[in-house]
Amino acid sequence: MNEKISICPNFYTRLETTSLLVHKVIDSVKQNKIKKRNLIWFELTGCSGNIISLLDGANPDFKSLATQMVNFIYDNSLMAAEGEDAMEKLFSVIDDDYILAVEGAVSTKNNGLYNIIGRWRGQPVTAYDAIKKFGEKAAYVIAVGTCASDGGISAARPNPAQCVGIQSLLNKKVIKLPGCPCHPDWFMGTLAYIMLFGEPELDSRQRPIMLYSTLIHDICPRRKYFDSGIFASKLGEKTCMFKIGCRGPVTRVDCPVRKWNEGVNWPIEDDSPCIGCAMFGFPDKMEPFISYDTT
Amino acid sequence: MKRVKISPVTRISGFMEIDAIIGNNTVTDAKTEGLLFRGFEKMLEGRSPFDAVYFTQRICGICSAAHSMASTLALEDAFGIIPSQQGRYLRDIIHGCEFLQNHIRHFYQYTAPDFIKLPEGNTLFETNHNDFRLPKQKNDLIVQHYFDSLVYSRNAHEMLAVLGGKAPHNHGVFIGGITSQATQEKILQLRSLLQNIREFICNKMIPDAYTIAEYYEEYFRIGRGYGNLLSFGCFNEYEKLGTLYVNPLAYSGGKIVELNPAEITENIYSSWYIANEDTYTPYQTIPEPDMDKIDAYSWVKAPRYRGLPYEVGPLARMWLCGEYRNGISTMDRTLARVLEAAKIADIILTLLNNVIPGISVQKEYEVPENAKGAGLIDTTRGALGHWMKIENSVISLYQIITPSAWNLSTRSEDNLPGPGEKALIGTIIQNTDSPVEIGRIIRSFDPCVSCATHVYTNGSLIKTMKVVP
Numbered sequence: 001m002n003e004k005i006s007i008c009p010n011f012y013t014r015l016e017t018t019s020l021l022v023h024k025v026i027d028s029v030k031q032n033k034i035k036k037r038n039l040i041w042f043e044l045t046g047c048s049g050n051i052i053s054l055l056d057g058a059n060p061d062f063k064s065l066a067t068q069m070v071n072f073i074y075d076n077s078l079m080a081a082e083g084e085d086a087m088e089k090l091f092s093v094i095d096d097d098y099i100l101a102v103e104g105a106v107s108t109k110n111n112g113l114y115n116i117i118g119r120w121r122g123q124p125v126t127a128y129d130a131i132k133k134f135g136e137k138a139a140y141v142i143a144v145g146t147c148a149s150d151g152g153i154s155a156a157r158p159n160p161a162q163c164v165g166i167q168s169l170l171n172k173k174v175i176k177l178p179g180c181p182c183h184p185d186w187f188m189g190t191l192a193y194i195m196l197f198g199e200p201e202l203d204s205r206q207r208p209i210m211l212y213s214t215l216i217h218d219i220c221p222r223r224k225y226f227d228s229g230i231f232a233s234k235l236g237e238k239t240c241m242f243k244i245g246c247r248g249p250v251t252r253v254d255c256p257v258r259k260w261n262e263g264v265n266w267p268i269e270d271d272s273p274c275i276g277c278a279m280f281g282f283p284d285k286m287e288p289f290i291s292y293d294t295t
Numbered sequence: 296m297k298r299v300k301i302s303p304v305t306r307i308s309g310f311m312e313i314d315a316i317i318g319n320n321t322v323t324d325a326k327t328e329g330l331l332f333r334g335f336e337k338m339l340e341g342r343s344p345f346d347a348v349y350f351t352q353r354i355c356g357i358c359s360a361a362h363s364m365a366s367t368l369a370l371e372d373a374f375g376i377i378p379s380q381q382g383r384y385l386r387d388i389i390h391g392c393e394f395l396q397n398h399i400r401h402f403y404q405y406t407a408p409d410f411i412k413l414p415e416g417n418t419l420f421e422t423n424h425n426d427f428r429l430p431k432q433k434n435d436l437i438v439q440h441y442f443d444s445l446v447y448s449r450n451a452h453e454m455l456a457v458l459g460g461k462a463p464h465n466h467g468v469f470i471g472g473i474t475s476q477a478t479q480e481k482i483l484q485l486r487s488l489l490q491n492i493r494e495f496i497c498n499k500m501i502p503d504a505y506t507i508a509e510y511y512e513e514y515f516r517i518g519r520g521y522g523n524l525l526s527f528g529c530f531n532e533y534e535k536l537g538t539l540y541v542n543p544l545a546y547s548g549g550k551i552v553e554l555n556p557a558e559i560t561e562n563i564y565s566s567w568y569i570a571n572e573d574t575y576t577p578y579q580t581i582p583e584p585d586m587d588k589i590d591a592y593s594w595v596k597a598p599r600y601r602g603l604p605y606e607v608g609p610l611a612r613m614w615l616c617g618e619y620r621n622g623i624s625t626m627d628r629t630l631a632r633v634l635e636a637a638k639i640a641d642i643i644l645t646l647l648n649n650v651i652p653g654i655s656v657q658k659e660y661e662v663p664e665n666a667k668g669a670g671l672i673d674t675t676r677g678a679l680g681h682w683m684k685i686e687n688s689v690i691s692l693y694q695i696i697t698p699s700a701w702n703l704s705t706r707s708e709d710n711l712p713g714p715g716e717k718a719l720i721g722t723i724i725q726n727t728d729s730p731v732e733i734g735r736i737i738r739s740f741d742p743c744v745s746c747a748t749h750v751y752t753n754g755s756l757i758k759t760m761k762v763v764p
Contacts, residue, residue: 045331045333046356046745047353047354047355047356047357047359047463047745048308048309048355048356048357048745049353049355049356049357049359049463049464050356051356052356052357052400052463053356053463055400055404055445055448055449056449056452056453056462057449058449061445061446061449062445063442063445066417066419067414067417071417071418072417072418072419073418073419074418074419075419076303076305076307076310077305077306077307077308077404077405078305078306078404078419079305079306079418079419079420080305080306080408080413080419080420080421080422081305081421081422081423082301082303082304082305082306082423082734083300083301083302083303083304083423084302085423086303086305087303089418089421107332107333110586114331114332114333115310115330115331115332116302116310116312116330116331117303117310117330118302118303118310119300119302119303119312124302124330152353153338153350153353154333156338156350157338158337158338159334159338160332160333160334160337160338161332161333161334163333180353180464181356181463181464233659234657234658234659235469235474235657236474236475236476236655236656236657237657260456260460260461260462261449261452261453261455261456261461261462262449262453264453264456264457264484265456265457265459265460265461266460266461267460267461267466269460270458270459270460270461270466270467270474270475271474271475271476271657272460272466272467272469272474272475275349275466277464283346283350283353287342287343287346288342288343288345288346289343289345289346289349289350290343290345290346290349291343291345292659292660292661
């Protein structure tokens with residue numbers, strides 16, 4: 001678990017919120033109080049790093065998700081079926097109840113042909129088509145990661161594939177979980193909340209307030225260096241990295257307390273600046289990531 | 296004659312279609328096509344060279360550290376910086392952790408479902424074939440390890456994050472070595488995680504791979520390809536430790552030769568691009584896309600060494616370093632991968648034994664006004680190259696040739712299929728309604744199509760394709 005740093009104890013309560021929610025869902029499913037929901041996971045125009053990050057989750061882990069919380073219907077990286085048979089499984093639930101999780105932006109160039117996710121009944125299905133078809137009918141749509149949320153690196157200048165975040169293609173509200181990648185707890189907590197209570201309270205950028213309400217800068221363990229004007233001039237230093245490019249002052253997410261990979265570390269503790277990967281406008285508006293021009 | 300299209304090929308990273316012709320139960324022709332395009336090479340133009348380390352990682356979420364390694368090496372080459380040995384040890388440990396994460400996930404989550412029956416009652420685990428041969432007891436043991444493995448691949452990422460801040464998309468690998476330092480506490484943490492991962496690999500994963508090999512014995516004779524193997528080298532040429540794994544080498548026609556990077560080219564004859572020449576070297580301009588090009592069928596280009604297709608990856612490395620010489624086939628690739636996982640664990644341990652805690656390797660770096668540099672290194676899936684030109688202190692050209700571009704390469708003018716295609720052609724298909732052999736062969740290459748189709752595209756509609764209404 002995280003080394004306790006002296007900030008508001010409320011934070012640690014919040015840190016445990018996601019795992020409490022997930023366990024409540026698992027118990028409720030066991031006791032037949034709530035039903036397992038169907039889950040579809042799309043890896044669209046991106047790097048598939050969010051499904052890998054989900055596999056890194058331990059709070060609880062992927063097995064609990066796939067066997068105790070949901071009926072996991074479709075995911076390109078993990079499903080045993082392949083080809084049209086895989087697509088049949090996907091389309092078999094389109095008129096049923098399902099929650100749609102999407103990672104990756106959507107390429108809009110050439111009618112979406114820059115990203116074909118498979119063939120169904122002989123015809124190619126584009127990412128664009130898939131999000132239109134399945135997004136409108138889903139009970140809830142969760143944008144997992146920065147690309148699905150706001151375009152992210154897939155939409156970086158000059159945006160050769162004309163990528164957009166999924167909200168701009170849908171007429172229903174998308175719950176956004178930006179981060180490159182999305183932390184497994186952010187997804188699991190949000191999914192569990194939806195299964196128990198419906199849509200969580202969202203901020204003006206459609207992010208769950210329970211996860212995205214705090215500025216990194218406000219709870220950064222190196223804040224005292226910023227306040228005293230002690231700044232690092234290169235990577236590897238233990239002081240405030242604001243002058244070499246840290247985007248903590250504009251990035252809202254709970255990395256300083258939740259940390260990554262079972263809480264072992266996070267970028268600032270690794271003596272490198274936050275690059276604002278969970279922020280709207282990443283990467284173009286967050287660059288340069290590293291700058292030695294500290295004047 | 297029957298035409299089979301498998302799309303999507305699941306349990307790989309990214310989107311891929313296989314278009315195969317089957318006659319007399321034999322694959323007579325096969326094409327591998329990548330179906331995802333973003334355009335990283337074009338995006339990188341005009342950006343700060345330092346940012347390439349973090350930026351290029353986003354090409355691929357399963358092998359992001361690989362790109363941070365190649366990008367950092369390209370920067371060091373361009374800047375004329377020779378990293379300290381301590382710096383190399385630390386970042387090579389990060390790189391090794393990525394191998395472990397990948398190999399464990401690839402074997403259990405991606406490969407095993409081709410050969411073992413996963414629990415019923417879960418849509419995700421349902422298959423469309425019935426060629427499952429293991430006795431129930433052995434099958435169920437591997438199923439148990441399928442779920443157990445989640446812990447160990449996760450722990451490998453945890454190790455990566457101890458030194459690299461987070462995973463995927465680490466913050467650690469950088470010019471000089473890594474951003475942070477190793478402390479005694481971190482070294483102990485890494486040792487303890489590594490010990491458990493190594494035990495899992497040796498006691499569960501390797502025996503499981505041999506169990507599968509025993510029941511699917513004909514896969515030692517399926518999916519050979521050309522038998523041309525290539526490596527850029529990795530965990531090699533340390534000042535004190537020498538080479539712990541493999542140096543840059545190539546194997547063709549039964550002979551191993553030293554690799555000369557100047558003889559690497561790319562070809563776009565069958566890919567949707569045009570340029571003055573169909574064959575060019577990595578520092579030359581990136582060709583323009585042309586989706587109307589006749590006979591082109593893939594966005595993946597065709598990397599060549601001395602004009603020939605080469606296979607890259609764990610089997611190539613294990614063969615070139617002399618530790619695995621059983622054969623070149625679908626099953627040999629799988630065995631080489633799990634055996635390599637154990638070897639990587641031992642290499643990480645050796646590096647950890649040589650790490651001195653508390654050494655910072657970071658300096659203030661200055662971007663040269665004009666420079667160029669290449670970062671060539673073997674990563675999990677094989678040989679990865681980043682070539683970078685800097686003009687007016689920003690990136691003016693960035694060329695990436697990935698392992699999956701080697702393995703899934705298209706044909707050049709000589710009509711030689713890429714290694715993956717070559718491995719499919721000639722395969723006997725038992726049941727043409729369910730050609731399970733095709734997926735098994737292609738997955739043995741551990742393809743990563745997110746990586747392979749990172750390229751800049753600007754073309755028009757593909758003429759022959761219709762979108763589902």
